[in-house]
Structures are given as C-alpha cells and as structure tokens.
Amino acid sequence: MSELRHDALSGRTVLVAPGRAARPHTAPLPTASDARRDDCAFCPGNEHETPPEVARVGPGAPDTPGWRVRVVPNKYPLTGGAVPGAHEVVVLSPAHDVDLAALDTEQARAAMRALRDRAAFHLDAGLAHVSAFVNHGRLAGASLEHPHAQLVALALTPPAVLAEAERFRVEGCDLVAVSLDEAHAHGLVVAAHGPGRAPAWCPWAAATPYETLVAHLDAGDDFARATDAELDPVTNSIADVLRRVARALGPVPYNVVFHSTPGGHWYARITVRTFVHAGFEMEAGILVNTVPGEDAAARLCDPS
Numbered sequence: 001m002s003e004l005r006h007d008a009l010s011g012r013t014v015l016v017a018p019g020r021a022a023r024p025h026t027a028p029l030p031t032a033s034d035a036r037r038d039d040c041a042f043c044p045g046n047e048h049e050t051p052p053e054v055a056r057v058g059p060g061a062p063d064t065p066g067w068r069v070r071v072v073p074n075k076y077p078l079t080g081g082a083v084p085g086a087h088e089v090v091v092l093s094p095a096h097d098v099d100l101a102a103l104d105t106e107q108a109r110a111a112m113r114a115l116r117d118r119a120a121f122h123l124d125a126g127l128a129h130v131s132a133f134v135n136h137g138r139l140a141g142a143s144l145e146h147p148h149a150q151l152v153a154l155a156l157t158p159p160a161v162l163a164e165a166e167r168f169r170v171e172g173c174d175l176v177a178v179s180l181d182e183a184h185a186h187g188l189v190v191a192a193h194g195p196g197r198a199p200a201w202c203p204w205a206a207a208t209p210y211e212t213l214v215a216h217l218d219a220g221d222d223f224a225r226a227t228d229a230e231l232d233p234v235t236n237s238i239a240d241v242l243r244r245v246a247r248a249l250g251p252v253p254y255n256v257v258f259h260s261t262p263g264g265h266w267y268a269r270i271t272v273r274t275f276v277h278a279g280f281e282m283e284a285g286i287l288v289n290t291v292p293g294e295d296a297a298a299r300l301c302d303p304s
C-alpha cells in the first residue's frame with residue numbers, strides 16, 4: 001500500500017511504495033586490500049600528481065609518502081573566479097581499496113577529524129559555510145576510486161541550509177531529536193546510543209532506500225565545531241552502518257553528507273545510491289521510496 005509521509009527535518013514529502021522493490025540479496029563483505037595503484041593520484045608515491053598538500057596526518061615532509069591522511073586542494077575546484085571559497089579533498093588513508101566501512105577505527109577517526117579541522121580552518125578564515133561529504137562510487141559522484149572526503153567552503157550559506165535553519169526556527173524544537181524520537185516510536189533504530197557509539201536510525205519518512213541518519217545527542221549546530229568526543233562516536237556509527245549496508249546489499253555507491261544548520265543540530269545523512277529519481281519526482285517534488293524506513297531498519301539490523 002502506498003502512503004505519503006512528511007519529514008520535518010528535511011522538509012521532504014515522500015511517497016512510500018514498498019510493492020515496487022524486489023527484496024535485495026545478501027552479499028559477502030567486500031575484501032579490502034592495501035594494494036597501491038601506479039595510476040592513482042591519491043596513492044602514496046604519486047603525491048606530485050595533486051596540487052601541493054595543505055594538511056597531513058602522519059610523519060614525513062609535505063608531498064612525500066608517510067602520511068596517514070592527506071588533504072589537498074581539488075584539482076578541478078567548484079570554487080574560484082566569481083565564487084570565492086575553497087574546494088579540498090581529504091584522502092582517507094594510503095590504501096587504494098579501503099573505504100570508510102573497511103578502515104580501522106583509528107584511521108576512520110583521524111580522517112573525519114581532518115575533515116572537521118579543515119572545515120573549521122575555512123570558517124575561521126571568514127567563509128560562511130562548509131559542505132563536508134564523502135562520495136563513494138561513480139554513481140555517488142566520485143570521479144576517483146581512491147576513498148576520499150571533500151569539503152566545499154563558500155562565502156554564502158546555501159539555500160538548502162537556510163531552508164533547514166528556517167524549519168528549526170519555525171518548529172521551535174530540535175528536529176534531529178524529533179526524527180530520532182519518531183524512529184524509536186516506529187522501531188527504526190539501527191544502532192542505539194552507547195559507549196563510543198552515536199545513535200543511527202532510518203527516518204520514518206526516508207526519501208531513499210536505506211537512508212540512515214547518525215547524530216550525537218549533545219552536538220551543536222556545526223560539524224566544523226564538533227569536539228572529538230562528539231565526532232568520534234558519529235564516525236564509529238557511520239562506519240558501522242556502512243558495514244551493515246555492505247553486508248545487506250553488497251558493494252554499493254553511497255554519500256555521507258554532514259549537515260550543519262545554523263540554530264540546528266549537525267548530523268550525518270547516509271544515502272545509498274541504488275535508486276533513480278525520474279519523471280514523477282522531477283515534476284511533483286514528491287520522492288518515491290520503494291523501501292520504507294521500517295523495512296530498511298529491519299534489514300540493516302539483521303542482514304542475514
């Protein structure tokens with residue numbers, strides 16, 4: 001049975017149409033390897049193929065191997081000219097094939113801390129807003145295979161962020177907490193709050209199959225200003241969710257987007273890119289989701 005649901009946090013209206021999706025298969029976790037690639041600009045030894053690095057975690061001189069996390073300007077930036085700002089790439093680790101789901105805990109934390117630190121750097125330098133995200137896989141928008149995060153720092157606050165800030169203001173409550181409460185009420189919690197873990201849940205009005213949110217309960221409104229104590233549990237839970245997704249669906253493309261909203265509550269949204277939005281969605285502005293949040297949560301909690 002189809003059903004319309006509204007998501008107060010994102011402002012989206014979703015048509016849940018579960019009959020349209022076939023049940024996904026169960027896949028083994030992809031195996032990670034440490035192999036480097038001669039033709040990859042992000043692999044160690046090829047540092048000269050990127051613009052000079054702006055930050056690194058780990059020993060060694062700039063633009064030489066030895067790093068654990070490396071930050072470089074994007075070679076093809078979205079910013080520049082009449083659009084002031086910065087566009088940078090955070091190489092998550094030296095390993096060519098190891099994505100956020102497969103990184104060891106310490107490495108994942110170091111990579112996400114580096115992303116946050118660069119976001120803070122650009123805010124401190126006077127820019128207004130930083131978009132921070134991971135695109136993994138070509139269908140998720142990644143043009144290079146080697147796992148990396150990106151940030152786009154702008155002198156303006158983007159329209160979608162202003163609109164979300166307005167929803168927080170109008171509702172007068174923490175819409176992230178509302179989304180989590182709703183998830184609790186409907187049994188959509190994928191990973192509960194616990195030591196070293198931030199809660200992860202499928203929103204009741206998930207707009208896409210397996211969409212999952214992760215947030216620290218006490219977080220402020222800006223990812224760039226997160227403390228390690230807030231960020232590390234979120235990183236752990238993001239990696240946990242991505243492993244659950246990989247077990248349930250196999251190696252799928254995904255986006256992890258950190259949402260920072262003035263006056264709001266920063267959180268991460270994981271979008272699994274197995275869907276196509278087509279004519280109806282483009283005309284109606286109603287998103288069709290074939291895997292309701294309750295089915296997605298059940299599947300991620302028990303992928304066998």
Ligand SMILES: [Zn+2]
Nearest residue numbers: 040043096146
């Ligand atoms: Zn590589």
